[in-house]
Amino acid sequence: MKVLVPVKRVIDYNVKVRVKPDQTGVDLANVKMSMNPFDEISTEEAVRLKEKGVASEIVVISIGPAQAQETLRTALAMGADRGILIQTDQDLEPLAVAKLLKAVVAEEAPGLVLLGKQAIDGDNNAVGQMLAALLDWPQATFASKIEISGDTATVTREVDGGLQVLSLSLPAVVTADLRLNEPRYASLPNIMKAKKKPIDIKPVADYGVDVAPRLTVLKVAEPPKRQGGAKVESAADLVSKLKNEAGVI
Amino acid sequence: MAVLVIADHDGATVRDTTAKTVTVALAIASDVDVLVAGGSAAAASAAKISGVRKVLTAESTGLGHNLAEALTALGEQLAGGYEAILTPATSVGKNFAPRLAAKLDVALVSDIIEVVDAKTFVRPIYAGNALETVKVGEGRFVATVRATAFKAASEGGAAPIEAVPASDATGRAASFVSEEVVKSDRPELAGAKIVVSGGRALGSAEEFHRVIEPLADKLGAAVGASRAAVDAGYAPNDYQVGQTGKVVAPDLYVAVGISGAIQHLAGMKDSKIIVAINKDADAPIFQIADYGLVADYKVAVPDLMAELEKIGK
Ligand SMILES: Cc1cc2nc3c(=O)[nH]c(=O)nc-3n(C[C@H](O)[C@H](O)[C@H](O)COP(=O)(O)OP(=O)(O)OC[C@H]3O[C@@H](n4cnc5c(N)ncnc54)[C@H](O)[C@@H]3O)c2cc1C
Ligand SMILES: Nc1ncnc2c1ncn2[C@@H]1O[C@H](COP(=O)(O)O)[C@@H](O)[C@H]1O
Numbered sequence: 001m002k003v004l005v006p007v008k009r010v011i012d013y014n015v016k017v018r019v020k021p022d023q024t025g026v027d028l029a030n031v032k033m034s035m036n037p038f039d040e041i042s043t044e045e046a047v048r049l050k051e052k053g054v055a056s057e058i059v060v061i062s063i064g065p066a067q068a069q070e071t072l073r074t075a076l077a078m079g080a081d082r083g084i085l086i087q088t089d090q091d092l093e094p095l096a097v098a099k100l101l102k103a104v105v106a107e108e109a110p111g112l113v114l115l116g117k118q119a120i121d122g123d124n125n126a127v128g129q130m131l132a133a134l135l136d137w138p139q140a141t142f143a144s145k146i147e148i149s150g151d152t153a154t155v156t157r158e159v160d161g162g163l164q165v166l167s168l169s170l171p172a173v174v175t176a177d178l179r180l181n182e183p184r185y186a187s188l189p190n191i192m193k194a195k196k197k198p199i200d201i202k203p204v205a206d207y208g209v210d211v212a213p214r215l216t217v218l219k220v221a222e223p224p225k226r227q228g229g230a231k232v233e234s235a236a237d238l239v240s241k242l243k244n245e246a247g248v249i
Numbered sequence: 250m251a252v253l254v255i256a257d258h259d260g261a262t263v264r265d266t267t268a269k270t271v272t273v274a275l276a277i278a279s280d281v282d283v284l285v286a287g288g289s290a291a292a293a294s295a296a297k298i299s300g301v302r303k304v305l306t307a308e309s310t311g312l313g314h315n316l317a318e319a320l321t322a323l324g325e326q327l328a329g330g331y332e333a334i335l336t337p338a339t340s341v342g343k344n345f346a347p348r349l350a351a352k353l354d355v356a357l358v359s360d361i362i363e364v365v366d367a368k369t370f371v372r373p374i375y376a377g378n379a380l381e382t383v384k385v386g387e388g389r390f391v392a393t394v395r396a397t398a399f400k401a402a403s404e405g406g407a408a409p410i411e412a413v414p415a416s417d418a419t420g421r422a423a424s425f426v427s428e429e430v431v432k433s434d435r436p437e438l439a440g441a442k443i444v445v446s447g448g449r450a451l452g453s454a455e456e457f458h459r460v461i462e463p464l465a466d467k468l469g470a471a472v473g474a475s476r477a478a479v480d481a482g483y484a485p486n487d488y489q490v491g492q493t494g495k496v497v498a499p500d501l502y503v504a505v506g507i508s509g510a511i512q513h514l515a516g517m518k519d520s521k522i523i524v525a526i527n528k529d530a531d532a533p534i535f536q537i538a539d540y541g542l543v544a545d546y547k548v549a550v551p552d553l554m555a556e557l558e559k560i561g562k
Binding site: 011013016017019026093094095098117118120121122123124125126127128129130131132133134136137138139140141142144154155157158159160161162163164165166167168169172177178179214215216217218219220221222223226227228229230231232234235236238239241242243246248249 | 317318339341343344345348350351354355356357369376377378379380381384386390420421423426427428429430431439443468479480485486487492493501511512521522523524535537538539540541542543552553556559560562
């Protein structure tokens with residue numbers, strides 16, 4: 001079974017985000033970029049499926065600028081077999097990304113598409129569900145455990161209130177939550193090997209998909225600053241302030 | 250113009266998140282219907298929300314388990330009558346709303362925190378470190394609502410209730426196997442007035458139970474946790490507060506042994522009052538805390554319990 005893993009290049013999760021003074025977006029100049037953390041988790045899961053003999057080939061795909069090749073290389077170093085870059089400098093909306101991925105699915109015919117649950121830049125949490133809709137495939141989001149036997153995937157999902165287990169007949173779409181696994185660090189030999197693995201670069205236009213945005217971003221602003229930093233001396237002081245000053249207990 | 254709110258419910262009543270989503274719907278249009286899918290018994294509570302035109306109910310096996318495929322099929326079936334379809338950004342809402350938007354080939358707005366006008370909304374991006382104002386184009390759209398950012402529509406309505414037929418999704422759909430719901434007598438985390446959360450400092454599940462839970466119970470609070478505490482197995486996954494867990498905005502949030510990573514702050518920084526107990530005076534959580542207590546929790550929490558006792562808690 002072939003597994004398709006979409007990975008996004010995003011601002012590193014440790015970077016303190018700054019909004020541009022003209023409110024057109026977030027300042028990405030000279031900022032450290034990395035693979036979206038949830039996509040590291042889905043890549044890791046795909047590699048484990050290959051190590052178990054369940055997956056035969058792992059294709060990673062990124063839609064983004066030329067530098068997204070680095071993100072693909074990271075995934076290749078973790079154990080993916082080959083990469084596809086659909087190159088664009090536009091930041092596409094989830095629906096446009098899902099439509100491009102659908103076109104890739106049509107070419108690649110994977111048995112499983114394994115995505116992250118959310119990209120930590122736009123925080124949309126949407127592409128996996130949208131891809132499943134466009135393909136008319138079963139979906140399991142927020143996965144914390146995936147078991148595949150034959151052409152059925154049994155997925156444990158993290159939901160409000162606890163856990164839910166679903167059974168999906170393949171092909172299907174699954175999105176990874178934090179506790180699915182702990183991604184490995186690529187070893188130096190594997191990083192070297194990854195340099196030789198193929199990455200196919202294509203323009204968006206090749207896919208004949210409507211990627212026009214549905215939303216107009218009017219502005220990106222900084223959130224109101226919270227006034228904090230006050231200290232209390234003791235538990236007694238704290239309780240007295242909560243009761244008399246804040247009135248919350 | 251009419252708006253459909255797809256309710257968040259527990260099978261018996263609709264949750265507070267539903268009335269808060271109705272608030273958003275009423276800011277978009279005056280005709281607001283509420284759909285209670287897979288839990289018709291909760292329709293009566295939905296009918297009481299002021300401003301609701303009518304309540305729709307639908308039942309099927311898939312709806313009973315909140316499956317995305319079934320909710321999407323029903324949403325598609327009803328969409329014709331509505332300009333917008335809204336649902337709270339719960340794990341159920343986040344699961345089906347994007348699927349529905351894609352099926353309808355329309356815009357999705359995730360996690361609305363402010364309504365500017367009927368087509369323009371504010372939503373957090375980058376873990377809440379930036380706020381994006383977006384405008385949807387002409388025609389229908391689907392959105393999820395961050396309920397903590399809105400006041401609940403008041404009670405006092407008496408909307409009619411109407412059953413609509415629903416069939417299970419005909420295409421390829423996931424099927425339900427089982428679920429494990431954590432039962433608790435404490436308030437639900439997402440809507441609680443007070444939340445007490447524990448972090449990695451607790452060191453074990455036993456310590457989490459021994460320290461965090463009694464403090465929560467004394468305050469009548471819900472229990473939350475940082476990702477580090479959940480990952481280490483000190484607390485169940487649905488306790489996680491943050492960018493990728495639950496978003497809470499209680500009157501009082503007490504963080505015990507939590508450093509205050511941006512991903513955690515994303516889920517609690519809109520709380521009215523924030524208390525932090527941490528032995529490291531430089532922990533980032535103190536920068537946003539209204540009341541910071543620099544102390545070892547092993548001393549501070551028992552002291553706090555004793556002081557609360559003194560005021561009759
Ligand atoms: C993609 C992604 C998503 C994430 N999503 C979330 C999320 O939704 N929610 C979330 O919480 N995190 C999330 N994280 C993780 C986040 O970055 C932090 O790692 C996590 O919040 C740290 O948890 P902590 O504060 O409990 O642990 P630590 O950062 O280890 O902090 C422990 C604190 O306890 C203090 N301490 C230690 N001993 C004592 C004592 N005896 N008494 C008092 N204080 C003590 C220490 O001084 C320290 O400040 C995410 C990370 C990534 C990459
Ligand atoms: N530009 C992109 N290229 C590749 N994969 C993407 C892209 N955008 C989103 N994804 C995938 O979709 C998931 C969810 O993203 P989102 O819906 O944007 O929060 C991510 O974790 C990725 O797996």
